[in-house]
Amino acid sequence: MAGLTRERPIRVAVVDDDPLVRAGLRILLGGWPDIEVVAEGGDGLEAVSIADAHLVDVILMDIRMPRVDGLVATQRIRGRRSAPQVIVLTTFNADEYVLEALRGGASGFLLKDTPPHDIIEAVRTVAAGAATLSPAVVRQLIDHIADPAAGPRRAEARARLARLTDREREVAVAVGRGLSNAEISAALGMSVPTVKGHVSRLLSKLDLNNRVQVALLIHDAGSI
Numbered sequence: 412m413a414g415l416t417r418e419r420p421i422r423v424a425v426v427d428d429d430p431l432v433r434a435g436l437r438i439l440l441g442g443w444p445d446i447e448v449v450a451e452g453g454d455g456l457e458a459v460s461i462a463d464a465h466l467v468d469v470i471l472m473d474i475r476m477p478r479v480d481g482l483v484a485t486q487r488i489r490g491r492r493s494a495p496q497v498i499v500l501t502t503f504n505a506d507e508y509v510l511e512a513l514r515g516g517a518s519g520f521l522l523k524d525t526p527p528h529d530i531i532e533a534v535r536t537v538a539a540g541a542a543t544l545s546p547a548v549v550r551q552l553i554d555h556i557a558d559p560a561a562g563p564r565r566a567e568a569r570a571r572l573a574r575l576t577d578r579e580r581e582v583a584v585a586v587g588r589g590l591s592n593a594e595i596s597a598a599l600g601m602s603v604p605t606v607k608g609h610v611s612r613l614l615s616k617l618d619l620n621n622r623v624q625v626a627l628l629i630h631d632a633g634s635i
Contacts, residue, residue: 420447421538422466424495426458426481427451427473432523436471436500439527446534455479455487462488467495468538471530472517474501474508482511489516489620496537496621500530513627516620519543541591542623568631574616582609586622587629 423446425436433451440446450461454476461467470488474481485497498519499512512520518537521530533543572580578599585595592606599606610622619625 420445421534422447422449422468423534424448424450424452424458424461424465424467424470426453426455426461426470426476426484427500428453428476429473432473436530439530440534443531446531453477455481455484458484459487462491462495469496469498469534471500471534472497474499474512482508482515485512485517486515494620496540498533498537498543500525510627513623516624518621518623542621564631565633568628569633571617571628572632575613579609579613579616582606583613583625583629586610587626589626 423440425433425440425448427433427436430453433453437448437451440448449467450465452458452461456479458470458472458481459479462470472481472485481499481501485499488494489497494516496518497516498521499508499517500521500523501508502523509520519533519542521533521543525533536543572583575583581599582595585598590598592603592610595601595606596603601609610625613625614620617625617628619628
């Protein structure tokens with residue numbers, strides 16, 4: 412896993428308005444040598460301050476919090492250069508929360524009843540630059556993609572993909588299929604560094620933060 416090959420532990424911040432939840436997550440995460448909890452906060456404003464003041468790799472973010480909620484905080488944080496990854500960890504799995512979190516730049520969406528080991532693995536996964544979603548969230552995304560009212564969304568997505576070169580679009584579709592850089596390299600006959608370069612450029616052209624957002628756009632466009 413990513414945490415086992417890093418030169419330093421994965422630096423994590425926990426943001427939740429429930430002190431008991433924060434304490435429980437701190438204990439859970441602190442039991443692993445490759446993870447270090449460096450900060451905690453009780454609302455979205457504190458989450459933004461933490462991202463500014465600390466070197467953080469991953470933020471575990473609740474949704475419903477006072478002052479600024481976790482969805483708004485995620486958008487503010489992920490819109491910045493060299494922003495930490497965000498995993499939304501919540502009791503609420505309503506469709507609008509899932510999609511808003513992922514479109515806002517979150518790299519993961521987990522429910523609070525997720526087994527502890529899976530939460531640890533999710534932290535390691537997003538710290539390595541990948542995404543993680545609970546099975547319930549995956550089912551919701553499938554329903555979203557099949558939504559018969561998706562016509563306007565499809566047109567907008569296709570217009571955005573038109574900004575890409577043919578090769579970048581091929582890479583974007585592969586990302587939408589959930590392929591890793593190594594798998595894309597093998598499928599499209601290019602080196603892994605070249606794949607990484609294409610991914611970076613298409614993220615920039617599409618004004619997206621991560622591969623999850625690319626996958627959502629590809630599915631919205633009906634390209635898979």
